[in-house]
Amino acid sequence: MSGIVIEAKGLTKQYSGRTVVGGIDLTVNEGEALGLLGPNGAGKTTTILMLLGLTEASAGTVRILGKDPMREPLSVKREVGYLPDQVGFYDNLTGRENLAYTARLGGLTASEAKERMDKALERVNLLQVADRRVSTYSRGMRQRLGLAELLMRRCRIVILDEPTSGLDPQSTNELLGIIQQFTQDGTTVLISSHLLDVVQSICTRVALFNSGRIGFIGTPDELAQRVDKASFRIELEADEVDPEKVRQVPGVTAVEPGPTGGWQVAAQSDIRVELARTIVNSGGKLKRLDAHRMGLGEAYTKFFEEARHEA
Amino acid sequence: MKREGTPLRGLMAVAFKEAADHITSARMHLMMLLLLLSAGAAVYAAIGQIRQTTAQDPYLFLKLFTVAREPLPSFASFMGFLLPLLGIALGFDAVNGEYGRRTLSRILAQPIYRDAVLFGKFLGGLLVIAIALVTLWLLMMGLGILLLGLPPSGDDVARGLAYLLSTVVYASVWLALSIALSTVLRSAATAALTALAIWLILSVFWSMISPLAAQALVPLDPLNPITVLWQFETQQAISRISPATLYGEISAMLLDPTSRSVGPVFLGQLQGALIGAPLSTFQSILIIWPQISGMVAAMLVLFTIAYVIFQRQEVRA
Numbered sequence: 001m002s003g004i005v006i007e008a009k010g011l012t013k014q015y016s017g018r019t020v021v022g023g024i025d026l027t028v029n030e031g032e033a034l035g036l037l038g039p040n041g042a043g044k045t046t047t048i049l050m051l052l053g054l055t056e057a058s059a060g061t062v063r064i065l066g067k068d069p070m071r072e073p074l075s076v077k078r079e080v081g082y083l084p085d086q087v088g089f090y091d092n093l094t095g096r097e098n099l100a101y102t103a104r105l106g107g108l109t110a111s112e113a114k115e116r117m118d119k120a121l122e123r124v125n126l127l128q129v130a131d132r133r134v135s136t137y138s139r140g141m142r143q144r145l146g147l148a149e150l151l152m153r154r155c156r157i158v159i160l161d162e163p164t165s166g167l168d169p170q171s172t173n174e175l176l177g178i179i180q181q182f183t184q185d186g187t188t189v190l191i192s193s194h195l196l197d198v199v200q201s202i203c204t205r206v207a208l209f210n211s212g213r214i215g216f217i218g219t220p221d222e223l224a225q226r227v228d229k230a231s232f233r234i235e236l237e238a239d240e241v242d243p244e245k246v247r248q249v250p251g252v253t254a255v256e257p258g259p260t261g262g263w264q265v266a267a268q269s270d271i272r273v274e275l276a277r278t279i280v281n282s283g284g285k286l287k288r289l290d291a292h293r294m295g296l297g298e299a300y301t302k303f304f305e306e307a308r309h310e311a
Numbered sequence: 312m313k314r315e316g317t318p319l320r321g322l323m324a325v326a327f328k329e330a331a332d333h334i335t336s337a338r339m340h341l342m343m344l345l346l347l348l349s350a351g352a353a354v355y356a357a358i359g360q361i362r363q364t365t366a367q368d369p370y371l372f373l374k375l376f377t378v379a380r381e382p383l384p385s386f387a388s389f390m391g392f393l394l395p396l397l398g399i400a401l402g403f404d405a406v407n408g409e410y411g412r413r414t415l416s417r418i419l420a421q422p423i424y425r426d427a428v429l430f431g432k433f434l435g436g437l438l439v440i441a442i443a444l445v446t447l448w449l450l451m452m453g454l455g456i457l458l459l460g461l462p463p464s465g466d467d468v469a470r471g472l473a474y475l476l477s478t479v480v481y482a483s484v485w486l487a488l489s490i491a492l493s494t495v496l497r498s499a500a501t502a503a504l505t506a507l508a509i510w511l512i513l514s515v516f517w518s519m520i521s522p523l524a525a526q527a528l529v530p531l532d533p534l535n536p537i538t539v540l541w542q543f544e545t546q547q548a549i550s551r552i553s554p555a556t557l558y559g560e561i562s563a564m565l566l567d568p569t570s571r572s573v574g575p576v577f578l579g580q581l582q583g584a585l586i587g588a589p590l591s592t593f594q595s596i597l598i599i600w601p602q603i604s605g606m607v608a609a610m611l612v613l614f615t616i617a618y619v620i621f622q623r624q625e626v627r628a
Contacts, residue, residue, distance in 0.1 A: 052420055
């Protein structure tokens with residue numbers, strides 16, 4: 001990770017007096033993958049459009065690679081690729097012709113475009129069907145063509161708005177693999193999605209949008225910690241366990257009998273080593289010790305349940 | 312603050328893509344077929360009429376465009392009626408079609424300004440109209456040479472070219488109107504219907520509406536004969552709101568060198584004039600210059616409306 005590539009301060013968007021995005025602050029580092037999460041209408045897409053300069057902010061500032069997307073849109077757009085939700089292509093053109101068009105808009109020469117296009121199409125596994133009309137493409141193929149466009153443009157930042165929306169599990173996995181390639185190449189990725197396992201597998205940090213504000217920004221572990229101090233569940237099975245001694249292990253917040261025998265230990269971190277040592281030292285015979293971290297899905301649900309209660 | 316780079320970056324890429332789309336589209340093929348059939352029929356009828364009625368005429372070639380034989384109208388009348396359809400067909404889904412296909416946000420995320428998208432679409436349409444009309448014009452010239460058996464004079468060609476340019480401008484007004492409607496209305500079908508309604512009103516009903524409006528605005532006073540002139544001038548002014556009227560006047564002046572005026576002529580003005588003597592091409596153009604300027608202005612106003620609306624539009628798809 002190096003410098004900050006996206007920086008938004010007090011970013012606000014109002015439509016007819018109604019605040020859709022209410023003064024968000026956001027920084028994204030180079031090479032980072034940030035997930036934008038939140039219910040529909042929380043302000044994720046509007047924020048993305050403001051970052052791209054496609055929608056003017058009512059207040060606040062945005063800097064993409066140190067530039068204002070409203071004042072220096074060409075420099076910003078050259079470095080930022082965008083894949084909208086349900087990406088649209090010209091159905092009467094082939095996949096290759098669609099890419100050639102955007103290559104011309106991006107100022108690529110014909111030879112440069114061809115070379116990049118072939119590589120990108122191969123990478124998204126569309127080279128064989130590149131000369132077929134886009135009208136014959138499935139939804140997943142269109143999304144992959146959208147990613148091919150981003151690969152062809154060699155952007156430093158890619159913004160993906162619901163890239164897996166409406167795709168079957170196989171297409172989702174294929175797309176996921178391609179998106180992971182972006183992060184491996186060191187491209188900064190902003191991804192908005194409702195598929196939390198997708199986000200968890202790609203993103204180093206997540207930002208949770210709630211009613212136009214960012215309610216939380218941090219790693220999935222930090223989110224789990226925030227919604228529940230005891231975000232680790234350790235399943236313990238041993239003979240002659242003294243629950244009182246287990247309770248005294250630093251980091252343990254609760255010890256309860258497990259549903260299928262044994263014990264369930266709630267802890268702030270992975271303390272399996274300490275637990276094992278305590279049980280063995282107190283003469284217990286350890287049979288099983290499994291730790292489960294609270295997943296992003298569970299943490300997300302708890303976060304918004306809390307937010308609802310607070311509201 | 313000065314904008315970065317040029318707003319025309321990517322303009323030609325958009326224009327050529329639009330032109331290619333139009334040229335290969337079924338709707339363009341249908342429109343061209345309609346235009347070619349109508350034009351061909353009008354010319355064929357005109358040649359038959361010219362052969363029957365004209366013994367000697369120095370402007371025989373131009374008569375190809377203006378002479379009609381019942382029940383067919385002249386070539387120029389056909390153009391005045393059908394070209395708006397071509398302009399509408401090329402522009403009614405220019406912007407809202409991009410929304411419908413969900414391509415606009417992806418295109419605007421490329422390193423280009425919105426200006427290039429809208430202007431490129433207009434330019435692409437204009438290019439196709441120009442290609443279609445030049446082809447038609449060349450066909451007319453060829454048919455004229457072939458069937459009349461005489462070559463056009465230099466003056467015929469000059470007038471024909473001026474007419475061709477005016478025709479391109481006339482079609483561009485309708486193209487700008489349909490693009491403006493495609494920017495304002497999100498449904499392509501609604502934009503097309505609205506454009507067709509405007510075309511019907513301005514091309515068919517306007518000639519009925521303008522006398523009624525003039526009568527209401529400037530009633531005749533039996534004791535004041537000048538009110539007849541006032542009412543006529545008002546009617547003419549109202550009728551000139553329609554591009555079809557302007558185009559009709561331009562066609563009449565350019566294709567008939569003996570025409571001397573598009574308004575009322577008084578006996579005093581004819582003093583010293585050689586009745587039936589032709590005007591030079593330049594003089595004819597000078598007479599219809601306000602009409603040409605009016606059409607160019609209408610095109611610019613309509614395009615500016617589309618431009619301002621498009622620049623302010625929220626792009627979410």
